[in-house]
Amino acid sequence: MPAPKTKVKVALCQLLTTDNKDKNILTAQQAIREAAGNGAEMVVLPEMWNCPYSNESFPTFAEDIEGDSSQSAAAMAEAAKQHGITLVAGSIPEKHAGRLYNTCLVYNKQGQRLARFRKMHLFDIDIPGKISFKESDTLTAGENISVVDTEAGRLGLGICYDIRFPELAMIYARQGVQLILYPGAFNMTTGPAHWELLTKARAVDNQLFVGVCSPARNLEASYHAWGHSMLVGPFGQILTSAEHEPGIIYADLDYEEVEERRKGMPLAAQKRYDLYELADKTASGK
Numbered sequence: 001m002p003a004p005k006t007k008v009k010v011a012l013c014q015l016l017t018t019d020n021k022d023k024n025i026l027t028a029q030q031a032i033r034e035a036a037g038n039g040a041e042m043v044v045l046p047e048m049w050n051c052p053y054s055n056e057s058f059p060t061f062a063e064d065i066e067g068d069s070s071q072s073a074a075a076m077a078e079a080a081k082q083h084g085i086t087l088v089a090g091s092i093p094e095k096h097a098g099r100l101y102n103t104c105l106v107y108n109k110q111g112q113r114l115a116r117f118r119k120m121h122l123f124d125i126d127i128p129g130k131i132s133f134k135e136s137d138t139l140t141a142g143e144n145i146s147v148v149d150t151e152a153g154r155l156g157l158g159i160c161y162d163i164r165f166p167e168l169a170m171i172y173a174r175q176g177v178q179l180i181l182y183p184g185a186f187n188m189t190t191g192p193a194h195w196e197l198l199t200k201a202r203a204v205d206n207q208l209f210v211g212v213c214s215p216a217r218n219l220e221a222s223y224h225a226w227g228h229s230m231l232v233g234p235f236g237q238i239l240t241s242a243e244h245e246p247g248i249i250y251a252d253l254d255y256e257e258v259e260e261r262r263k264g265m266p267l268a269a270q271k272r273y274d275l276y277e278l279a280d281k282t283a284s285g286k
């Protein structure tokens with residue numbers, strides 16, 4: 001692999017997901033083409049971009065992605081290759097050995113799969129009168145973190161609810177990750193309260209770039225996504241952000257800023273690991 005770039009143009013595609021998988025794939029293909037045409041070297045898709053975000057839909061939309069021959073995986077491998085981009089293909093429901101996972105696939109510009117990350121922390125919440133969702137009714141949690149070396153930088157992956165667990169992001173930072181990407185679909189209760197806050201917090205805690213990529217809000221669906229995809233820099237600054245409509249947002253990242261910010265405020269060196277501990281007990285998966 002050529003040396004990773006220090007300056008990278010990233011596109012986050014906030015896609016409108018419907019209950020028609022063919023249509024969702026076409027929408028993703030069109031967005032990837034548009035983003036690549038506008039010079040993006042890395043393109044990111046939302047959580048569950050090929051499937052409505054619902055426990056009823058996950059089993060029926062799920063694909064066995066071994067070998068990349070399933071409909072969505074094949075389309076993404078092909079799109080990455082056709083447009084010569086690094087593709088962080090959001091997430092889709094994955095069927096494997098009798099279980100379902102919420103899975104993010106990453107491809108290089110030759111269309112080869114670099115990573116498969118399965119959501120580690122399942123979204124099981126119940127806020128009375130507001131939102132109740134239990135991913136664990138249908139999904140199984142992943143067991144591995146995922147650091148991915150791409151031509152567009154060293155990435156760490158999480159999916160949506162994973163952003164609430166700072167340990168994951170801290171481990172990524174310790175492993176030299178420059179950009180953490182969380183495809184995610186927050187909702188209308190926790191979105192306004194926490195989405196931007198958590199994105200900035202993970203960026204500032206760890207002095208790196210963080211991107212969150214949501215589906216657009218579909219009021220015809222049972223789950224209304226908050227939207228507001230955004231990219232935040234290592235000082236907590238918003239580089240680009242969307243509202244809730246479908247669209248593509250872009251940012252030029254300069255990874256040298258990570259080093260610069262850490263030089264000025266050397267948090268990693270100031271950690272008191274003599275007093276506390278943080279351990280990665282997993283192996284990255286593909």
Ligand SMILES: NC(=O)CCC(=O)C(=O)O
Pocket residue numbers: 047122123159160161162164184185186187190191194
């Ligand atoms: N899809 C998800 O994991 C949603 C997470 C969410 O809304 C939150 O508040 O956390």
